[in-house]
Amino acid sequence: MALLEIEDAAKAFGSLKAVDGVTLAVEAGRVQGIAGPNGSGKSTLFNLVTGIPFGPDRGTVRLEGRPIERLPAHEIAQAGIARTFQRETSFDGLTVFENALVGATFGGRRKASAPAREAAANALGLVGLAPATFPRLAGELSVFERKCLMLATACAMRPKLLLLDEPASGLTRPEIEASIGLIQGIAASGVTIVLIEHVLTFLMSLSDHLVILNGGRVLASGSPRSVIADPKVVEAYLGTRRPAA
Numbered sequence: 001m002a003l004l005e006i007e008d009a010a011k012a013f014g015s016l017k018a019v020d021g022v023t024l025a026v027e028a029g030r031v032q033g034i035a036g037p038n039g040s041g042k043s044t045l046f047n048l049v050t051g052i053p054f055g056p057d058r059g060t061v062r063l064e065g066r067p068i069e070r071l072p073a074h075e076i077a078q079a080g081i082a083r084t085f086q087r088e089t090s091f092d093g094l095t096v097f098e099n100a101l102v103g104a105t106f107g108g109r110r111k112a113s114a115p116a117r118e119a120a121a122n123a124l125g126l127v128g129l130a131p132a133t134f135p136r137l138a139g140e141l142s143v144f145e146r147k148c149l150m151l152a153t154a155c156a157m158r159p160k161l162l163l164l165d166e167p168a169s170g171l172t173r174p175e176i177e178a179s180i181g182l183i184q185g186i187a188a189s190g191v192t193i194v195l196i197e198h199v200l201t202f203l204m205s206l207s208d209h210l211v212i213l214n215g216g217r218v219l220a221s222g223s224p225r226s227v228i229a230d231p232k233v234v235e236a237y238l239g240t241r242r243p244a245a
């Protein structure tokens, strides 16, 4: 049984079918890449899985075999799914440590106890935020540091499955290199990852398996090398080649 199973999931906005019957299984321990042209439904698919801000119109989403598509978002998070967003999101008026503690105490099940503080510190360490940064306000951090903090806050929830929405967007090349190492470290710690990304080097360095969406549907799926060489995928990104006149 796969950790995450999405079956025939669909979401429409009026007449626009943003996600149109997607079926996808993510094996535990895998880094699953998702790519596709702009507007192909990638972020909407994450929304359907997490219930933030909506679930699917149709279809099922199962975590470890348990249907979660009708659960409220906080219960989906408590079941073991955390996510990050395209834009850096943090509580800017809280410190770095307090932000991670929000993740570690998520849902009010764990107060800011010693284990929760330890989980917060460990998660910050995992993304390379040193103790010297802990008292800084999140709003004062650089873009890269804020992305790292968003990642740490998600990791502090100790998810089974982590959904990363374009973690490389807005980063410099050295920061992208550093992010690859951080995500490899998170995967090596036992967290299964689904990664949406446009930066191809990033996607190819990290993904064990790749799915391409187009028009809300799965266009291709398989090993990253075979998928990016697939003529259907080349056409979806570049358009059909016309013979020279």
Ligand SMILES: Nc1ncnc2c1ncn2[C@@H]1O[C@H](COP(=O)(O)OP(=O)(O)OP(=O)(O)O)[C@@H](O)[C@H]1O
Binding pocket: 013, 016, 018, 036, 037, 038, 039, 040, 041, 042, 043, 044, 045
């Ligand atoms: N809340 C919404 N209301 C109306 N339309 C929406 C909403 N969210 C997404 N869409 C539309 O659904 C389609 C899929 O959007 P989505 O953001 O999932 O694509 P994407 O593949 O993540 O794109 P990108 O790579 O540009 O981030 C787009 O046409 C988008 O405009």
